[in-house]
Amino acid sequence: MDKLSVMHAYRRIVERGNFARAAEDIGVSPALLSREIKLLEESLGSVLLTRTTRSMSVTDAGRLYYDEAIGILDAVSKVETRIRDGAGTVRGHLKVNAPSSFGQTVIAPMLPAFRNAYPDLSLTLSLDDRMVDMVEGGFDVSIRIRAAMPDSALVARKLGAVRQRIFAAPAYLDRAGHPKTPQDIAQHAVIGFLLADHLTSWSLRGCSGASTVELDPRVRVGNSLVLRDLLIAGQGIGTLPDFVSNAPEARGELVRVLPDWELPAPEILAVTASRLGMDARVMAFLEHLRAALRT
Template sequence: MRLDQLSGIVAFLKVAETKNFTRAAAELGVTPPSLSEAVKGLEERLGIRLLNRTTRSVGLTEAGAAYLARVRPAAEEIQAAGIALAEAKDRPAGTLRLSLPWIAGPLLIEPLMGKFLAAYPDIRLDLVFDDTFVDIAAVGFDAGVRIGELLDADMIALRATGALKNAVLASPAYLAEHGTPLCPADLVDHRCIAYRFSSTRTVSQWDLVEDGREYGFTPDPHFSANTMPLVVEAAAQGVGLAYTTERLASRHLHDRSLVKVLETFCPTLDPLYVYYPSRRLVPPKLRAFLNFIRAEPN
């Protein structure tokens, strides 16, 4: 179907309804000549006359009446769809699809998901955790969550957490048996627990800072897993040293089942951000999520 055929159908429907070209043109906000041309163009494309015109009246031909009977229900459905969208455009509802790295689960989603869904019962959350960067528009996500330094410059971003402080952790029992590392070079003499990426099966690098320079240590792990809570728990049980964000180990740090080592060598990373492609016509479900994050202490 051509675009100009749609305008011809609209013109035909309005003339059939009003039985008057001048009145139909006024209701559509166009001139009578342009309306007449639109109907004429539709008739020419269909190859049949739809309207009988005289200087005093306008009426449907037999073909026009049959055509009207077919297209009017479709036009009414289109109008009803527009009304329904207009009524729903400010109501947060529907499925909110988010792409997130694993770290956003415990740091962002777990603390707020119950309260958010209670506040917006017509919203459903569909969360996909993936450490690789995702083209959210191409894959059909409403928004994504990533560390700030990883975001594309053309994305709209909202800070969702505070800065992320990393730490090397160990249990007091492990340190009592194996000693405490004093500099990054000492790590090669220790048992290390590593996070392993599911997609590539590679071990996550430990980002450290030494003498003002970034230093990347890739452990040869004694224990590895693709879930960070298990990495932290293994450290708490004395398996070895682990590298993670401090907030993920807050419970163990509080009860002293884990302690920090090499603190001066551990960097602070950018916060997590919620990102989305455009400020224009942000869906109510996403707008509600963004406003909820703004209101939550992080």
């Protein structure tokens, strides 16, 4: 008995819901498929499927075997793909997920060079500031900016870190005054990032120690680029990641508030679902992304 072939057949049976449809997919007779599954059950000493003339159901043991079979079959498929692509040819389709502001300010500018380097690769870039289920979404890699990854089956690789600092427009500070200490910020018009862990509490670090400021932002937005534009318009004080703040700070549209203080630096993570490592498509994309982060 070819265990991988039978495992593949069993997966199709469970996903298609009956033997006839699975047999049609695989190209064998239902009777042969039934015999193969019977042999599998006998080798395992456990019933995987309960069958009647009209219905089929998966037992607890069958569900466990199905879940493990998916992982094994997918792993084998990915190994075979990596070997076939071992010469380094980057082709096929790459599906990437990233936060909106990071995607627009860092990934989008690098895409023309990436596309020119790999013309045989098609690309889907999905931008979403909320955490997505990358497995359910079918993403090959997800870029996440977080202080730490929660425990999961996903594999995270660090690409860099983000400096998160406090900014305001010169016009706002001329009008409202410059905060002298972290606690002074609570007296100002604060614009908060709706999805951040630090929406109402800023744990700041500086050369003189640490300070926590409790806040009630007058305006709360769910996109860093909108927050940036409100700050430039003189609407208040807020925190921005460096990939969003660098350009307006260089132009003088924003200035640092309490330059000796900043929030803890979250990490830029490339998250994949495979424990086997990254294939040529993902590796090529991350190579270009690392180069963009260095500029």
